[in-house]
Amino acid sequence: MPEFIKFNLDKQSVEVPGTRTPDATGHYRHAAYGDALVSNIREAPQLKTLYDIWQHSVTKYADNDFLGHRPFNIVAQTYGGYSWETFRQINQRVNAFGSGVMHLNEVILGNPKLNRWALGIWSHGRPEWFISEMSCNCYNLVSVALYDTLGPDAVEYIVNHAEIEIVVSSANHIAAILENSDKLPNIKAIISMDALHDSVPVPGATSASQVLRAWGAQKGIKVYDFNEIESLGRDFPRKHIPPTADEVASLCYTSGTTGQPKGAMLTHKNFVATIGTNREGMIFTQDDVLISFLPLAHIMGRVIDTIAMYSGSKIGYFRGDILLLLDDITELRPTFFPAVPRLLNRIYAKLVSSTIEAPGLVGALARRGVATKMANMAAGKGVHHALWDRILFNKVKMALGGRVQVILTGSAPIAKEVLGFLRIAFCCEVLEGYGSTEGMATATITMPDEYIPGHIGCPRAGCELKLVDVPAMNYHSTDQPYPRGEIWIRGDTVFKGYYKDEKNTRETIDSEGWFATGDIGFVDNRGCFTIIDRKKNIFKLAQGEYIAPEKIENILGARCNLIQQIYVHGDSLESTLVSIVVPEPETFLPFANLIAGASVTADDIEGLSKLCMDPKVKAAVTKELEKAGKAGALRGFEFVKRVHLTTDAFSVDNSMMTPTFKVRRPQVAEYFKGQIKAMYEDINATTPVAKL
Template identity: 75%
Template sequence: MRFKSSNLAQQSVELPGTRSAGATGVFRHVSHTAELVEFLPGHPELKSLYDIWQNSVKEFGPRDFLGHRPFNTVAQSYGGYTWQTYAQIDKRVNAFGSGLMYLNEKVLGNAQLNRWSLGIWSVNRPEWFLSEMSCNLYNNVSVPLYDTLGPDAVEYIINHAETPIVVASANHIASLLENAEKLPTLKAIISMDSLQDTVPVPGHTSAAKVLRAWGAQKGIRVFDFAEIENLGVEFPRKHIRPQADEVCSICYTSGTTGVPKGALLTHKAIVAALGSNAIDVGTESEDVVISFLPLAHIMGRTIDASAMASGAKLGYFRGDILLLLEDVGELRPTFFPAVPRLLNRIYAKLVASTIEAPGLVGALARRGVATKLANLAAGKGVTHPLWDRLLFNKVKQALGGRVQVILTGSAPIAKEVLSFLRIAFCCTVLEGYGSTEGIANATLTVAEEYIPGHIGCPRSSTEIKLVDVPEMNYFSTDKPYPRGEIQIRSVAMFSGYYKDEKNTKEALSEDGWLATGDIGFVDERGCFTIVDRKKNIFKLAQGEYIAPEKIENVLQARCNLIQQIYVHGESLQSTLVSIVVPEPETFAPFVSAIVGKTITMTDLAGLEAAGQDPRVRAAVLKELEKAGKAGALRGFEFVKRVYLTMDAFSVENNMMTPTFKVRRPQVKEAYTAQIQAMYEDINSAAIPAKL
């Protein structure tokens, strides 16, 4: 991994003469005050993803690039990682891209020869990259579909993007065919999995024949990946080089309310983001990156694209997040991008096996952790000659033993978790902040940072300002630090929402500023900290503003009993209540100690019943109170009642978006009776008994 040296004391600066009424001046990274990064370092000639891929093939052709773990159908197990080189992948991209062009024109008879959209629907795997890069070689537009999307969202996106062809893993083909009547633009489906029968069974109709016949009945052609590659080999096409300002992808955001919005991402925007990545957290050709963050989400895509641009190896997980650490142990990555939800689980397991362990092991671990945390807080780094040899070199093996950098984003992470991970894995842990609209490229902590609790400084391609939010009493003139809504502007920025001028104008100002909805402050070092949320706010009866997402993030990061949480308040009530889905692994021993009998983590019915026990609810409420105090919540931000359920919020029950954000109106509706009962309990307790 490659990092530029940083000045911890001054990470960003306010540009002179840029202040305006109701806003701070414009902040830029201290090393990029004169101009923002737009290209890969030293390569201003690479203006598109097409250009970057051609350069990578030329420079790294014989090196391993994409790896996956093949499934042995005889042994019924996964093997080790097998690899394809940059040159081998390039040959396949050319073949698949040519095959797609032939299919679109000659087989489907579409008059539009390029600039059409290709849907991609699967978990991370080599075929995902091949499909996306084929769009870049022939100037088409990729339209990622979240692997967890329900049929309604898939229907909307395919129709909205007017997508004629979808490349999908086999498990999604039936869903597409079932809804064919609602997908008038869809003309062909390409299975990432083989539809060829290796051993035909006499007298039996194969699943492949059934799918093809079903598709023919619906007016949709069904192929597999190899067939399209073979078409491309037989009928090769010349590349159609895209221009920098042309759209390469429509990335649909999975909003918590309303229909998805299609963010238009241009080649130059993504190239600017990759340039920023190369400077701020650069992978190199010797690095190994694990790919498991959803590629339909911009964070996962830019990480994978950065690995490609630098000649690194990119290993895909098997598709099961519960088995991820097994894949990590096999791959032994040097770069581990993650999200707080996963890191919280890793943290909980490490704490249980170290500082909470009984006997001598626990005693030594507590001393070692305390020593290393003290050194970290003093700016002495993340390694220690004695305690690493005795303890932490073994802990590092949980992530394969070679991780140099952990990157976290998409949601806040608790200070104590961040610091513990730094000293436990003896590596750099970076926290980033961004959005689809800003190509996940707003802020990042620097490599040498040891102070937790903030989101770092502007990326090298981005500038930031804070704008007053009077209704919430946040002002750019606040002391000791300016506060306000975080707004960002960058070359690495979407160009608007597809077919949606209204939302585009609401999101982007005329001079290119994106309103994030997050409230933050900037300190004397030029580091930004998020303190509140402008959207989804409401007033309690006493007039206090509440940002429930902020409270949920605080509690979830600091209470390992929580898998999911929804915090609720009303303008006619003065307190908050919550719906909590416990984490079975930690909740099971917790409730077993309270109810006096063993309940295992797999006994969901037993955990559900225990969750209704008043003693358990009271104990969980105490844990939430501890977490709230640790997260510096204000008194009115503490939840006063909790309802426990093992029925997780999910995409399937419409209570979560595909990016794991709670759909607030849907959860409220589903738990109306429980919310009402909690408020009745609070209000009855507040009524004094008659003398």
């Protein structure tokens, strides 16, 4: 089970003396590391690269189970339980696959560049993903993850920008690569993670794999499967080419809400510093089991898996379908559950409806149990209660397999009431982290046993933060009672820069190594940071008030369980905000049916659309958003005055979302411009004109 290092909750970070400047606070560091930042793994300082770390783990944990997946039975059409491979077995496959890829590149494809070239990886998490990435570390290649949800335009850009010639892909993406091969002139080979040796059921018939290989040959692209490359590597083994600490291990492309993705250059030193930093708060052990479902193209998922690898923990991959995740969790019974607010909000909504909002005796008992445990937690007495856990919460814990000790959330804000409820419901630590791709998802985190919700914790052991004035938004480091400003981060976890992009690199990292995040925050008297605004995507309303729509969306989305997706719109010619809301069917249907006196079911798409258009339902949802806004301490001008309900969800396919599920604001505004115009016309028609 994870082991925690306990720190003083009343003094979590300190300001380094003599570091203040006229336009910024001093440098804030974790209180226990005020004298020096952590830049390596302190119990193993000899480990400088991901290659070193892998060799260390293989030696130390050779015969321990490491990577697990649920194999699919083609005959029965069902998934089995988790099947495991040890560190030693995975290492043998890494050596074989890495040798095979090197032989393919040099001998078969005739590429004179023997190392430092980019290998593309396109799939959800699975053992072959790890093997592909670790092969890069063993042979000094650069891994480039392609998002499993990326649209064709972004894939095309990244493959060409990183000059990728070989892509390792799950079989479901191969057709897309071949279909767009005319736009991907660098691609010379595709390696399928899935077997391509399917038998031909009818004499003379052509198998799917034969079609793919023939299609590839027609396009001038060789198509192999993973087993073939491993076999090739066993026939032609290669010596490792160990990288150095400052060399780039991976290009991690960030999906911007506007413009093309930017390739963050993440070095081996960045990864090592991140592992060392994270182990200064929570230590994984050989007994830990991680459920891996976060996209490995995103840095948060990759960092967590890498820490587990160093620690000798087991990593069980989900099947690739988020709708089946809870079934995978029940089968795996993890001790560590990394998540994102979007998923935790849905879990929270289901738990609330089945406990404190349940009718009769169940609801009455649940409300009493929750109130008792929340009061205990607020008093610093922890998240356990002998009576109420036995009566109620031990059953709730089984929803995540019953063994979860830690839930980690990050990537977006989450409401403090959700955090508190999950802590007492699952009787475990729920930690909230803050970071970004450029900083290896590592900047701040809440401490174990934290009893005051609503902040993102203190700086990590390897990071220091400062708040820089943003005069245009009226945020200053001299503000009272707490300093406010843009959060800047420095440490060995901060990336090297953007690949082939000096302009954006200079705008993001200054000459002293500080990374400007674009997030606005304050630091309180305990040394805890809270994000309150966003420097980008801001605009003024007609009366001159600055609006940060993403902040409002996060507050409303976290506190109103009727929302699946939300877009908040404002205009410098208007004095109010309006919103586009995609409702969450599970919670919206009973709510809307009650308002409209209807009985629409989940499979009635036409009925759901009619509920969305019902004026009474719109008005009721607007009131719910008002309640959520008050709970989230929004200011008067930040409340939305009208809502348009729609079943047209924002997605990557319709270009209204990035692959990391961020709203593409211009595209959404354009798509719904008619509805937005109608909402403002209604507001202006019903708002009394002030007398002169």
